[in-house]
Amino acid sequence: MRAVVVYESMYGNTRLVADAIGAGLKTAFDVSVVPVSQASPAILADADLVVVGGPTHLHSMSRAATRKAAVAAADKPVSPLNVEPDALGPGLRDWFGSLGRYPVKAAAFDTRLHGPAAFTGRASKGVTRLLRAHGFDVIAEPESFLVTKQDRLDPPETARARDWGTELAASVVPGRAQGARS
């Protein structure tokens, strides 16, 4: 069985989470983890599970203007942040805009700051809405993984993302992912 993880990332944190989720999904699936800039609709062909995530910007999914602002912030001489090579490319909103309907199991995640989601917002809510609008069968609650104020992934979140991937795999393919936790 095949799982595809599609992610958007400006500073690399969501990429790290996507990779960790992919590692968890490998307990039951052949997994492809792809940046949204390379996620042609063909990549979803034959997928049994699609997992989509991106960074939370201004309480929601990114937009062209917020991605530009993220790059500008990283370009400041004092900033230690590096942007991903495709940071100014298409975001998840653009990707969904060109997507057809997929009656495939799916789940959404995001990265965001610490704090109640009511204050920070969460991109995974919008991703979930768009997944449903495109006919996906959303099988899990949207999940957030947390970054520090310095825009670094909180270290424990990598293991939590892997475990979330393992649990997702087990919910789709009961039995296959058992004992996969480390």
Ligand SMILES: Cc1cc2nc3c(=O)[nH]c(=O)nc-3n(C[C@H](O)[C@H](O)[C@H](O)COP(=O)(O)O)c2cc1C
């Ligand atoms: C323009 C901009 C707006 C942001 N707005 C929010 C926000 O509303 N809520 C939040 O929790 N985090 C916000 N953040 C922090 C991002 O969620 C964080 O940079 C992201 O999760 C890091 O993931 P990435 O490295 O994959 O880009 C914002 C970041 C940027 C650059």
